[in-house]
Amino acid sequence: MQQKRCIAYVGAGFSRTCGMPDWAGLIERLIEFGAKWLDAERLALAKAAFAARDFPMASSVLKEILTPALVNECLGDTFGSAAYARCPEEDRLRMRRRMSDLVRSTWAGIITTNYDGLIEHALAEATEGTQWVDDVQVHGDTVRLAEALIAAGQDRLFFAKLHGSLSGQRVVLTTEEYDEAYLRSPQITAFLQAVMLQYHLIFIGCSLEDEVVRLRRRLTGDFAGHIPLAYALLPGEANNSENQARARYLKRQASIDVIWFRSDDAYKGVDEFLRYLAELPKPPEDIRSLLRFQRYEDRQRRLSPRNKRLLQYVAAQTDKSITLTDLLSRLDSEESLKTDLCAESLEDEMKYRLLYLAAVGLLTEIVESDTFRYAVPASALRPAPATSAFNLLPDR
Numbered sequence: 546m547q548q549k550r551c552i553a554y555v556g557a558g559f560s561r562t563c564g565m566p567d568w569a570g571l572i573e574r575l576i577e578f579g580a581k582w583l584d585a586e587r588l589a590l591a592k593a594a595f596a597a598r599d600f601p602m603a604s605s606v607l608k609e610i611l612t613p614a615l616v617n618e619c620l621g622d623t624f625g626s627a628a629y630a631r632c633p634e635e636d637r638l639r640m641r642r643r644m645s646d647l648v649r650s651t652w653a654g655i656i657t658t659n660y661d662g663l664i665e666h667a668l669a670e671a672t673e674g675t676q677w678v679d680d681v682q683v684h685g686d687t688v689r690l691a692e693a694l695i696a697a698g699q700d701r702l703f704f705a706k707l708h709g710s711l712s713g714q715r716v717v718l719t720t721e722e723y724d725e726a727y728l729r730s731p732q733i734t735a736f737l738q739a740v741m742l743q744y745h746l747i748f749i750g751c752s753l754e755d756e757v758v759r760l761r762r763r764l765t766g767d768f769a770g771h772i773p774l775a776y777a778l779l780p781g782e783a784n785n786s787e788n789q790a791r792a793r794y795l796k797r798q799a800s801i802d803v804i805w806f807r808s809d810d811a812y813k814g815v816d817e818f819l820r821y822l823a824e825l826p827k828p829p830e831d832i833r834s835l836l837r838f839q840r841y842e843d844r845q846r847r848l849s850p851r852n853k854r855l856l857q858y859v860a861a862q863t864d865k866s867i868t869l870t871d872l873l874s875r876l877d878s879e880e881s882l883k884t885d886l887c888a889e890s891l892e893d894e895m896k897y898r899l900l901y902l903a904a905v906g907l908l909t910e911i912v913e914s915d916t917f918r919y920a921v922p923a924s925a926l927r928p929a930p931a932t933s934a935f936n937l938l939p940d941r
Contacts, residue, residue, distance in 0.1 A: 546651055547828050549700065550773075551745045553647065554757075555657040555664065558750025559815070563632040563640040565624055565661055567752070569595075572603045578619040579611045624661040624711055639816065645671065646819035651827060653744055654693060654703040658751075660711050665704060685709030685717070687732035694739055700847060707733060738764065746775040748801070749815065753777060761799035775801045778818055780808030841925045844905055854881055855898055856907055859921055866911065866920030869896055 557567035566574060572595050580588060587606060594603035608616060622628065629637065644667035647655070657664060665682065681696045683689050683705040693703035708717035737757070740746065741764055751757075764772050777795065781788045783805040795801040806814025848856065858879065859867050872895050876882060883891070899919045902908040907925075911918040 546822055546825055549651050549653050549828070551652060551747055552697075552740060553650075553652050553655045554746045554748045554751060555647070555655060555659065556749065556751030557659060558752075558812070559643070559647075559657075560624075560640070560659060560661055560663055561750070562643060562812070563629050563636050563663075565628055565659075568600050569598070571623060572600050572607070574623055575604065575607045575611070575616070575619055579607055579615065582611060582615070620660060621711060624659075626662070628661075629663070641667075643816055643819055646816070646823040647749075650819070650822040650825070652702065653697045653700075654705065654740075656705045656707060656740070656746075658708045658717075659706070660709065662711060668702075668704060681705075683707075687736075690732055690736040694736065697744070705736075734760065741775070742768075742772055745773045748775065748777040749819070751777065753795075753801070758795070758799050758801075761801060765798060765800045770800060772800050775799075776804055777801050778804050778806065778815060780812060780814070781805050782807070841907070841922070844907055845925075848907070851884060852898060852902060854884070855895075856902055856921070858882060859908065859919060864920070866918050868916055868918050869899060870916070872899070 557565070557571075561567060572591075576588070576591055576595060579591075587609070591603050591606040594600075594606060611619075629640070632640070640663070644663055647664065648667045648671045655664060655668075681689070681692045681701070681703040683693055683703070685706055685708065690705065693705050696703040737760055741761060761772075761775065779788075783789070783792075788803075788805065792803040792805075795803060804818070806812075806818065845853070845856065859865065869892070872882075873892060876891060876895075882895075899908065903910050903919060906922075908919045909922050911920055
């Protein structure tokens with residue numbers, strides 16, 4: 546985690562805390578929702594497929610009868626903002642903490658099969674709408690999956706919703722859509738193969754779908770087990786003989802190590818696990834990594850939110866520069882600059898942050914009568930619109 550070599554693979558179990566169902570629960574809701582439009586024969590067929598746990602088949606039967614508008618209405622009611630608002634306040638707060646802990650951890654990327662907007666909402670909040678909107682979001686658009694891998698290779702976060710999104714044009718729900726995504730279309734399979742060969746996947750809230758395990762089994766066999774180990778957070782007792790057999794199978798056949806947690810404690814093990822990851826010490830920004838990207842906007846994009854706020858504050862000054870003395874004198878009225886401070890001394894904190902920004906070429910040092918002034922380089926500025934006090938070069 547601290548080397549940013551892990552990717553979260555998030556399933557429906559992650560959002561069940563706020564009342565959103567897993568795949569089985571979704572099919573059950575679709576059956577209840579569509580009962581008034583389904584004839585007895587079709588309804589019996591959907592229920593039989595559901596009882597056999599053939600959820601793609603059950604959803605296919607339902608989608609043959611229900612119009613796209615009705616399916617979308619049910620999905621929106623089940624996974625939309627109204628569903629989150631309906632859950633008890635205690636569960637809503639717990640879900641909010643879980644979302645925050647997930648996005649505060651140092652993932653290379655986050656992949657989910659969920660339709661809801663919980664994770665991207667948490668990402669936007671955690672990064673104050675700055676870093677996150679610049680990085681890669683994939684909402685069921687398989688063509689853009691290559692961008693996600695490129696972003697991960699450049700130490701940028703990506704977020705991919707493999708089965709689509711409520712905010713997108715399509716979702717993976719039926720047998721045909723599932724087969725199209727995993728069997729007939731090479732993009733998702735190629736993307737997952739590339740991810741599994743480069744990163745450690747951590748499965749959170751997943752039942753470990755057949756296609757994912759089958760893909761890891763094939764890679765494990767092809768490379769004689771020499772692929773990055775994945776981890777699956779699963780409910781159950783570690784000393785249970787059936788669980789032990791399953792864990793041995795996953796480790797030997799699919800290179801997946803199981804992390805068991807108690808299922809009789811309202812699944813709080815997931816919260817504890819995510820909180821632990823979120824509280825791991827964050828690695829310092831690597832100056833050499835920033836300097837690899839010569840363009841000013843590339844280096845700017847890879848700043849942490851607190852250093853980006855400081856850079857933007859300097860750029861907002863009348864002459865696009867500031868001294869350490871002036872900066873310290875204004876801190877009392879600039880609370881945002883004191884967020885997430887590391888050093889005990891404000892002076893040390895701001896001094897080293899200014900020096901850091903100068904070291905990576907985002908500020909220049911100007912000596913004035915033995916006083917250092919830190920300025921945004923003229924080449925990084927462009928004429929500002931009337932609505933803004935300043936405008937750094939846009940991210941491209």
